[in-house]
Amino acid sequence: MEANSGLTTQEVAQVLNISKNTVYELIKRGELSSYRVGRKVRIDEIDIEKYKDKSRTNIKTSSINVEQINVEKINNPIVTSLNTKKDLPGSSYKSDFIICGQDILLDVLTRHLEQHPNGLQALRRYIGSYNGLVELYRGNINIATAHLWDGDTGVYNIPYVRRILPGVPCIIIHLVCRMQGFYVAKGNPKNITTWKDLTRPDVLMINREKGCGVRVLIDEKLCKIGIPWQSINGYESEALSHLAVASTVARGDADVAIGNEKVAQQVENIQFVPMQKERYDLIIKKDDINKPPFKAILEILNSKEFKEELRGIGGYDLTDTGKIVEQP
Structure with missing residues (x-):
């Protein structure tokens, strides 16, 4: 699985805090790269970052x-x-x-x-x-x-x-305070309820990037429980936001991810398994x-x-x- 699996236009709209129509307009103007999977438009996270970079460097110095x-x-x-x-x-x-x-x-x-x-x-x-x-x-x-x-x-x-x-x-x-927990497919078909479940051979995880609070929680928990990261399928696959990992699970490209409850409520076909209240x-x-x-x-x-x-x-x-x- 690629860590930067393509996002839908709706997911990109949420990441950039713009409307879905604006996403299509950016694609139409050639400002945001995209591709099609069948009839559906997909955008890679790396292209979102490129668009952000381009937006920053195009700001006129007369304004700031x-x-x-x-x-x-x-x-x-x-x-x-x-x-x-x-x-x-x-x-x-x-x-x-x-x-x-x-x-x-x-x-x-x-x-x-x-x-x-x-x-x-x-x-x-x-x-x-x-x-x-x-x-x-x-x-x-x-x-x-x-x-x-x-x-x-x-x-x-x-x-x-x-x-x-x-x-x-x-x-x-x-x-x-927010609730952190597991993102799993609706109905939790693989019955993922504990940190040790991440080590099962039939479970594929999508991780968060180093330095974010979720990644620190994951690594601290694994260390405290005594679970080596090498035992987890997908541990080295990273995405850059709660929304990105939740959508990866929703698409079936991973079985589990960790994030906050609020994002789970925004993504279809996701079930949230609460694990820990955070500050x-x-x-x-x-x-x-x-x-x-x-x-x-x-x-x-x-x-x-x-x-x-x-x-x-x-x-x-x-x-x-x-x-x-x-x-x-």
Whole structure:
């Protein structure tokens, strides 16, 4: 099985957060490569990344100071939401303010931040939790998000912030809790219910990329249980998102993947087997906490409007949203 099995136009629309018709228009204009399997259009993940890269490099420098963003440091995946508006009232920050993470709730947060009196227009960078903390340490982004489970302590995020940002005082703010589990075919025909089931010779797995929170959970669990990764068929096959692995299972190209419950609700022919509740947190440097955009973010996270919008999306436990977890 190829790790980058083609996605449908609907799946690509969800990945890029655009309409299905826009996907067809991009294909028609030759901006997004595609191919056909019978009568159905398919797009490879690598071509989605190429389209993102092309979109980034085509942004006019008159609209934004590219040197200020330091594109060479950012590399892939793409930074999105660039536009010509640089400043909003009450903020000294330019449009190189970057929020790192992959969950759709960050799109909601970015929109609320733009509308806040002391907010600004932020960029999004779609990389995994571990790499996001590394980029925060390097000073390439302003906000990281993480759902990194530590097998030794059973604690999310705090141990990783201490290790990956040594000597950098940080503040961890809780976003939401989500349920992680197995994506299997509807009806769970192979009765996959435990981590040990992944080692069965009749089970084929599709994995996530190194550095994302799901991959850390998988590797920590396997290590703690004592399961060698070599015993799992498909362990070395990787995809770049919850949606990509879920759709791989839905198409029958794999028997199992690991991801959050919300995505399982969006993909047909998928059944979700819950395994573990996780914490999804936001991490900022302590020196930034009193600066206008960061204060605005805290206000947004604790606002009724923001929480009601997430509640409408579904799949989130909002019990402690906006609370400061710890200052490691």
